[in-house]
Amino acid sequence: EAQVTQNPRYLITVTGKKLTVTCSQNMNHEYMSWYRQDPGLGLRQIYYSMNVEVTDKGDVPEGYKVSRKEKRNFPLILESPSPNQTSLYFCASSTPGTGFTEAFFGQGTRLTVV
Amino acid sequence: GENVGLHLPTLSVQEGDNSIINCAYSNSASDYFIWYKQESGKGPQFIIDIRSNMDKRQGQRVTVLLNKTVKHLSLQIAATQPGDSAVYFCADDMRFGAGTRLTVKP
Numbered sequence: 503e504a505q506v507t508q509n510p511r512y513l514i515t516v517t518g519k520k521l522t523v524t525c526s527q528n529m530n531h532e533y534m535s536w537y538r539q540d541p542g543l544g545l546r547q548i549y550y551s552m553n554v555e556v557t558d559k560g561d562v563p564e565g566y567k568v569s570r571k572e573k574r575n576f577p578l579i580l581e582s583p584s585p586n587q588t589s590l591y592f593c594a595s596s597t598p599g600t601g602f603t604e605a606f607f608g609q610g611t612r613l614t615v616v
Numbered sequence: 617g618e619n620v621g622l623h624l625p626t627l628s629v630q631e632g633d634n635s636i637i638n639c640a641y642s643n644s645a646s647d648y649f650i651w652y653k654q655e656s657g658k659g660p661q662f663i664i665d666i667r668s669n670m671d672k673r674q675g676q677r678v679t680v681l682l683n684k685t686v687k688h689l690s691l692q693i694a695a696t697q698p699g700d701s702a703v704y705f706c707a708d709d710m711r712f713g714a715g716t717r718l719t720v721k722p
Contacts (some may be wrong), residue, residue, distance in 0.1 A: 506659075535710055542625065544705065544714035545660070592659050596710065604650055605710060607659030 504529045508593050508608035515583055515615055523578045523611050525593030533596045534576035535560070535605075536568065538589040545592065551576055552598065583615040620649075620706050620713040628719045635693040637716045639706035642687065646708045651680060651691045654703045654715070663691070663704075696720050 506527045515521055527534065535550040537560075547560030551570040565587055567579040576595075580587060590612050596605040620641045629635045641649070647668040652660035666673045666680045666689070673680050679692040693700055696718075703715040 533710070537712070542714065545712040547711065550710070594659075594710070604662035604665065605652075605660075605707075607661070610657075610659055 504606060506593055506595055506606050506608040508591075508611050510611060511609060512612050513614070515613070517584055517615055518582050521580050521583060521613075523580075523591060523593075523613070525576045525578065525608060526574050527576075527593075527595040527606065528574065529595060529597075529606065530573065531595035531597050531606075532573070533598045534570065535594045535596075536566070536576070536578045537592045537594065538562065538587075539592060539610075540589050548578070548591075583613075585615045587613065588615050589613060620708045620711060624716055625714065626717045626719070628721060629696050631696060631698060631720050631722050633696055635691075635696045635700070635718055635720075637691045637693075637704050637718065639689050639691075639713055640687060641689070641706075641708050643708065644684075644687065648709065649680070649682065649689055650707045651678075652705045652707060652712075654705065656702075660705055660712075693718075698722060 509524045532553045536548040537545040546562045548566050549568040551557045593608040594605040597603045650665040651663045653663050654660040664675045664680050666682050671682050677694045682689045698720050701720045703717045705712045705715045
């Protein structure tokens with residue numbers, strides 16, 4: 503079954519404690535992306551990756567890091583989380599061509615930073 | 617900045633009525649648009665797409681209209697059902713609008 507898997511689904515952490523949210527896809531997609539979703543603001547892109555070892559900033563990259571060492575994995579790293587990073591996070595994958603094909607999304611990770 | 621934006625954050629319709637959700641985009645070079653549906657507690661899911669060389673595309677109970685002159689697209693849902701209640705996003709090259717929450721009243 504084609505899917506994007508995020509872990510964990512829910513996470514409560516304290517300010518400053520480094521955390522990683524994992525994302526894995528089994529569709530051999532070149533493109534992967536992280537979004538955060540906040541009420542009234544829709545899905546805002548944090549970082550994206552066009553392929554292995556190629557990553558770029560999205561609209562709201564501050565406070566986040568990513569890596570793309572393998573095609574299937576695209577972890578999101580918060581080195582020093584702060585309360586304003588409390589949000590719902592989604593990972594997505596797709597295949598860019600002349601235009602992006604449909605994106606597949608993970609189930610989301612609800613992060614609370616206290 | 618935002619490439620796509622939706623006109624209304626919420627829309628409430630009666631079951632059985634038709635729903636129209638609107639979206640505007642700013643990039644004249646955009647050539648591919650997708651509508652996604654996000655149900656509570658889930659990630660967005662693909663509904664229908666349209667390329668810029670088309671002005672209309674139909675699926676099962678859904679139609680997307682594209683007006684390149686005014687850079688506007690819409691999603692029409694026929695005979696709206698309670699299961700259609702969700703947040704709907706338009707997307708252009710993996711950039712998303714703010715979403716419209718559709719509520720279907722029985």
